[in-house]
Amino acid sequence: MAAAKPAMVQAGDREVRVSSPDRVIYEATDTTAEVTKLMVAEYFASVEDGLMRALRDRPTALERWTSGVRPGMKLATGPQDRNADAFYQKRVPKGAPDYLESVGITFPSGRTADEICPTEIAVPVWCAHMGTLTFHPWPVRRTDVDHPDELRIDLDPQPGTTFSDAVRVAGVARELLADLGMVGFAKTSGNRGIHVYVRLSPGWEFTDVRHAAIAFGRELEKRDDGVTTAWWKEERGERIFVDFNQNTRDRTIASAYSLRPIPGAPVSTPVTWDELATLTSPADFNLFTVPERLASDGDPWAAIDDVAHSLQPLLDLWDANPVELNYPPDHPKMPGEPPRVQPSKKVASHWDEDGNRVEGT
Known part of the structure; x- marks a missing residue:
């Protein structure tokens, strides 16, 4: 043919x-x-x-x-x-x-x-x-x-959790943002997760935004015991993982x-907060349904560029607990970063107090 x-x-x-x-x-x-x-x-x-x-x-x-x-x-x-x-x-x-x-x-x-x-x-x-x-x-x-204008909060359901769990945590995230004087914009990931974006004022470094994401995740952990910032999968449990490393240089998230x-051609779709609170099936947003939705209702993110927030409230939280977490494995080793070894495989005597492997071990 x-x-x-x-x-x-x-x-x-x-x-x-x-x-x-x-x-x-x-x-x-x-x-x-x-x-x-x-x-x-x-x-x-x-x-x-x-x-x-x-x-x-x-x-x-x-x-x-x-x-x-x-x-x-x-x-x-x-x-x-x-x-x-x-x-x-x-x-x-x-x-x-x-x-x-x-x-x-x-x-x-x-x-x-x-x-x-x-x-x-x-x-x-x-x-x-x-x-x-x-x-x-x-x-x-x-x-x-070299200076991000977005904080990206990736709420990633771990095995044993559901999209509904991510919806609940997203609601807590919205409340936390409001307490910090920030406005977030939510979208489905196109699978089981939820992404929340916050527009930023100019001039922040990648490390600033990543530290802000860590601080945000830690505060979410305090407010909801179904949240974790544990980098190693074996430590996450059945919780929603706040993937702070999505704010690292050259780490990206699927766009709106x-x-x-995934079968069914799902779309990562912006939603209003009220809509998200009642959403049960993100698969309903797909190649066949989203164009008509956008044409009839407009983009829920139409106002995302109308305000830009300072990261300082989150960096103040970071400064109160400036404990570094692991970077992605393909990223150069960073100052203060913990050892890049799975916790269950770590032998304490093989590492010094700065997280460096002892020579000969």
Whole structure:
């Protein structure tokens, strides 16, 4: 059978070419029809207002599922996954159109790269042509790539917990933010978790924002015993993990209005706080339902850029208990960081008081 001819998708003022438009990206489920590559591109064009609010002027990594989403497929997370089915694209792909803009960023290793920086909806639509389902924007703008303008609170349900548990904790997080004089904006993760974003005033370092996230998580632990900031999975128990490391340089979260590589084509969807409190099934937000929702009700995050908060209230909490926690394993060792060894495998005599391994052990 001859390959399907490329299709053209209207994206703002441009027409974007999409090859293999009939390729099935998501297979049909009991509740949703199959999704083709063309439908993915058209979806991104249809949610322009919300998607560009999340991506505009931000360096953005692409999560590319070029063969679609199938059971058992794997996403590459490092060099060891050379045969994975999907991968993160952190540099501008070859063949990018001339209207695609980029910005230079620096990784924790000190290496640099030019990363896609979406400035118009045609860019995400072209990324769909390249097999992208999920966008991972940095918490910075292209005008100042070393100073985040977002605090991202990732509420991650651990085994034995449910989406309803995450909803409850999100409500506690909202109350805590209010007590600190801050306003947060919530969205579903597209799976079982919830993300809460807080816009920040200019000038904060990545370490400031990460310490603020740790302090926020610790305060949540005090208010709800179903919350944990334990980095090691064996210590988390059946609780909601506040993933503070999502605020580390080069760690990103799926953007609002991104698709997720899960059957049914779910979408990471902004919600109002009142709506979140009664939400039972985040799977109801998917490629088929979100465009109409956005068109009829508008973006619940429409006001997110109207206020920018100081981190100082959270940094004051950090200063009251400045105990460092582990960084991600691919991040350089940082001052004051605990030993990077699983607690159950740690032999106390092998480590000095500064967390350094004793020579010869």
